[in-house]
Amino acid sequence: MLPLPSPLGRLMLPGLLALGACVSRPSIQEPAGTEARTEPPVATASPASAPAPRFSCSGTQNIQFGPNIPPDVSRVTSQLDANCFAWSEFISLNWPAAAILPDGGTSDAFFGSPGDLGAVQWQTFMSTEQLFLPDGGTPPPWGTPSRISEDCLAEANVSPEQARTMLALNVVSKFETQFSSGSGNQAFPRDLPAWLGASHGTNVWYEVRISEPEYTYIVDAGLYNAANQLALVDGGAGSPIVNPMGSWQPNTIGALELKAAWMEVPNPEDSRWKAYKLSQAVVVEPTTQKCRATTVALVGLHIIHKTATQRTWVWATFEHVNNAPDQGADAGTTSWNFYDPQCKPRTIELDKSCSVDGGTSVTVGCTPNEPPPYWLGGGCPAPVPIQVTRVTPIESTAKDANQTVQTAIAQNYPDSVWKNYVLVNTLWSTAPSPNPTKPVKVPLPFAGATPSINIPIANTTMETYIQTGSPDNASNCINCHRNASIAGDSGWASDFSFVYGLASAPPPPGKPLKLRSAAPGKPQKVVFPPTMRRILR
Numbered sequence: 001m002l003p004l005p006s007p008l009g010r011l012m013l014p015g016l017l018a019l020g021a022c023v024s025r026p027s028i029q030e031p032a033g034t035e036a037r038t039e040p041p042v043a044t045a046s047p048a049s050a051p052a053p054r055f056s057c058s059g060t061q062n063i064q065f066g067p068n069i070p071p072d073v074s075r076v077t078s079q080l081d082a083n084c085f086a087w088s089e090f091i092s093l094n095w096p097a098a099a100i101l102p103d104g105g106t107s108d109a110f111f112g113s114p115g116d117l118g119a120v121q122w123q124t125f126m127s128t129e130q131l132f133l134p135d136g137g138t139p140p141p142w143g144t145p146s147r148i149s150e151d152c153l154a155e156a157n158v159s160p161e162q163a164r165t166m167l168a169l170n171v172v173s174k175f176e177t178q179f180s181s182g183s184g185n186q187a188f189p190r191d192l193p194a195w196l197g198a199s200h201g202t203n204v205w206y207e208v209r210i211s212e213p214e215y216t217y218i219v220d221a222g223l224y225n226a227a228n229q230l231a232l233v234d235g236g237a238g239s240p241i242v243n244p245m246g247s248w249q250p251n252t253i254g255a256l257e258l259k260a261a262w263m264e265v266p267n268p269e270d271s272r273w274k275a276y277k278l279s280q281a282v283v284v285e286p287t288t289q290k291c292r293a294t295t296v297a298l299v300g301l302h303i304i305h306k307t308a309t310q311r312t313w314v315w316a317t318f319e320h321v322n323n324a325p326d327q328g329a330d331a332g333t334t335s336w337n338f339y340d341p342q343c344k345p346r347t348i349e350l351d352k353s354c355s356v357d358g359g360t361s362v363t364v365g366c367t368p369n370e371p372p373p374y375w376l377g378g379g380c381p382a383p384v385p386i387q388v389t390r391v392t393p394i395e396s397t398a399k400d401a402n403q404t405v406q407t408a409i410a411q412n413y414p415d416s417v418w419k420n421y422v423l424v425n426t427l428w429s430t431a432p433s434p435n436p437t438k439p440v441k442v443p444l445p446f447a448g449a450t451p452s453i454n455i456p457i458a459n460t461t462m463e464t465y466i467q468t469g470s471p472d473n474a475s476n477c478i479n480c481h482r483n484a485s486i487a488g489d490s491g492w493a494s495d496f497s498f499v500y501g502l503a504s505a506p507p508p509p510g511k512p513l514k515l516r517s518a519a520p521g522k523p524q525k526v527v528f529p530p531t532m533r534r535i536l537r
Contacts, residue, residue, distance in 0.1 A: 009021060017411045027227055052106060055408040057084035057401065066106050067095040067121055071246035071253045072307040073314065079450060083401035086316035086426040089303050090407050093122040093258070094418060096278070098423045111409070112416030114274035117295075119165065122258050122281070125209035129168065129536050131218065132502040135223035142212055148282055150289035151222065152535040156282045163488075167281035168297065169262060170532045171203035172376050172383075192356060193285075193372045196382035199340045202264035204461060205296065206282060206459045208499060211256035213244040218500075226487035227505040233439035233492045241486065241494045247305040254306050257497060261300030261319075261461035263337060268295040271334065275420040276320065282535065286376040286383060299323055299337055300461030301421075304477070306495070311435055312446050313479035313496055315427040317459045321420050327368065327389040338388035338460065339368075354380035371465045377532060381463040391467040392456045398423050427477050441491045443482040453478055 052066040060075040061084035069092045075080050091111075099109030111117075130146060131139045140147075145164045153163055168357040173194040210218075222228035223241070232238050246254030262281065265273055276297035282293055300319040302424040307314065323340045325331045331341050343366035352358045354374045362373040370388040374380060394402075402422045409419040431448030446453065457465035457476040469475030481496040487503040494500035 024507055031503075043168055053408075053412045055404075057087060057404050057408075061085060061088070063088045063091060063405070063408070064421075065091060065095075065111060065498050067092055067100045068104060068255070069093060069121075069253045071251060072248055073309050074427070076309075079397045079426070080401060082314070082428045082450070083316075083398050083423055084405075085314065086303065086318075086423055087401055087405045089305065089314075089316065089317055090301070090421070090423070091418070093256075093303065094120045097121050097124050110416070111413045112277065112418040114415055114417055115278065115472075116331070117165075117278055117280050119279070120277070122209060122256075123167075125211055125256075125258065126215045127168075128208040128210065128499050128502055129171075129534075131215065132224055132499070132504065134504055135536065136227065136503060136505040139224050141220060142215055147537040148291075148535055149537050152282060152284075154502045155291040156293045158282060158293050163282060164264050165280070166293070167205075167207065167279055168535055169207060169296070170283050170284040170535050171206045172203065172286060172532060173206065193375050194465060195372060195376050195383055195386045196261075196338065196461060197372075198263050198337050199335075201288065201383075201385060202266055203283075203383045204299065205262045205264070205281070206259065206462075207262070208257065208259045210258075210499060211253055214255035214257070215250055217244050217255070222487060223500060224503055226503040229486040229494075229500060229503060230488065230490060230492075233486065235488070236439045236492075238439060240439045241492075241497075241500065242435045243306050243495045243497060246305060247310060248308075253309075256306075257302075257304045257498070257499065259302040259462065260298060261459075262296035263299045263461075265295045265297050271295060274415075275322070275417055277417050282531045284535060286532070287378070287380060291376045291535060299402075300459050302459065302462065304481075304496075309430045309432070310428055312429050312444075312478075315457075315481075315483075317424045317457065317477075318421050319424060319459050319461055320482070321422050324388040326393045327391050338386060340385060340387065343385070343387050348374065348381050348384070350381050351379060369467060386464070388460050388464055389478075390458075390460050392458060394422065395425055395451070398425050422460055425451065427451065427457060435495075436493070439492050442485050444493050444496060446478045446482055449478055452520045501513045 052064050054062060054064040057063050058080045060077065061081050063084065066248065070085065073085055076085055095106065095111065096109045099107045100121065101107060126142060127146060130144070133139060146168045148163045148168050153160060158166065197363050198204060218224055223231065223232065228340045233240065244252070246252060262279070265278065268278065279296055281294055281296045282291055285292055291357035303316045305314045308456050322336065322337055324335055324336055331339060343363045345363050347361060347363045349361055352360050355362050356373050364372060364386070365382050366387050367392065368387045372386060376383060407414050428450055429446065429448040430450050433445045433447050453476065454474050455476065456468050456474045463475055466475045469479065475478055482498050484498045484501065486492050486494050486500050
């Protein structure tokens with residue numbers, strides 16, 4: 001078994017998430033009818049805190065290294081400003097959790113030590129696996145560590161104490177086709193397999209975490225239960241779901257959701273992995289459904305944030321610089337995570353219940369960005385490498401922000417793993433739509449989209465197979481999330497958040513994820529594909 005870190009202990013102290021400013025003062029013009037805001041407090045270090053470096057990212061955005069999550073956008077008037085705000089979020093959310101002091105300051109900590117397996121701040125947030133239980137029951141209190149089942153720990157040869165600092169990963173698809181809850185309502189290709197195999201033959205795992213204000217809103221309203229969600233909207237006569245907004249006053253970060261992509265690392269002692277954020281995890285072997293301990297590397301991260309000035313959320317996505325080359329570009333000599341210049345097609349024999357078309361033989365080819373032709377799950381084949389390229393190159397303004405921030409990281413923390421991550425893009429609004437005052441059906445309106453709603457925005461680890469979308473429906477955050485609804489098929493909007501669709505009510509609703517064509521004149525056959533084992537208690 002891999003060596004395990006010592007327990008972090010309870011780090012989620014009161015007020016940890018309600019942190020001060022780490023960007024410049026806001027002066028963005030408010031929409032009509034919005035109350036004027038007071039200026040945010042200037043971030044200062046307490047006597048017990050170590051002073052953190054600060055640098056200018058754009059004409060209006062100054063970023064301070066440290067754990068203070070910006071609760072709202074500050075003086076964002078351009079795309080570069082928005083990209084710098086996204087980087088400010090990324091830095092604070094990835095600050096070492098063990099270095100965060102009770103007053104919100106930070107001890108003398110290295111930002112992104114190579115080989116550090118400790119949790120960063122966002123990893124102390126609540127996972128949706130803990131929040132939305134299969135029976136729709138009450139979730140554990142905020143700050144409760146994930147509790148992996150005893151049988152799973154025994155299989156992985158991990159003690160309960162060791163498991164307190166490990167990730168529990170069993171989600172193999174960003175699109176939730178194989179979530180243990182059975183939900184399949186997030187996004188295309190929800191009716192097809194969407195797992196991702198790395199070039200070195202290991203799997204990619206996904207997790208979603210939310211901030212404390214959003215957790216509190218969901219728990220207080222009982223929205224972890226699908227029946228309660230439906231009762232809230234009450235056929236349009238009730239109340240809408242409106243997530244809490246981050247604000248300088250009363251200085252709360254509001255609703256934050258993070259979706260992470262973790263790639264298994266077969267040889268963590270290799271120097272290559274000194275460029276990645278590493279964590280230890282218990283995962284479910286897709287074929288055998290047995291648990292095992294492993295090391296994982298962060299390769300992708302979505303950050304979405306609902307704030308007082310961005311009521312339709314700020315949408316940012318980051319990934320590791322070595323994930324995949326641009327489509328059509330020279331791949332060079334980089335050891336890409338998801339691209340192999342020497343790729344060869346693989347033919348796999350399998351049970352017909354595992355394949356998309358009901359066949360007993362499938363081929364995984366080398367054409368980039370093609371969804372795999374079979375499901376993962378008990379008795380099905382293990383993941384194999386998938387060929388990936390970036391269809392839309394990173395936009396020039398994002399490249400400018402990346403260069404500025406990476407230079408600042410390298411100057412202040414020369415060996416930091418975080419200098420190897422890049423912002424793909426940030427989507428925000430110059431004219432945010434107001435919060436609804438009554439329940440509304442999807443799709444939600446989104447005005448003033450910047451960049452244009454017609455521009456594709458894709459993370460190669462999470463939108464791998466839908467990087468462009470159709471000509472009249474570009475693949476980006478808004479075109480997807482504007483269709484987010486509460487659990488079930490009612491179509492009532494859930495404020496751009498797909499996490500509400502994970503809720504169950506006893507008994508959990510079954511939903512077919514795939515339909516196979518039938519012979520002429522015969523009814524279509526409904527097929528439930530294999531599911532991944534749930535490992536949390």
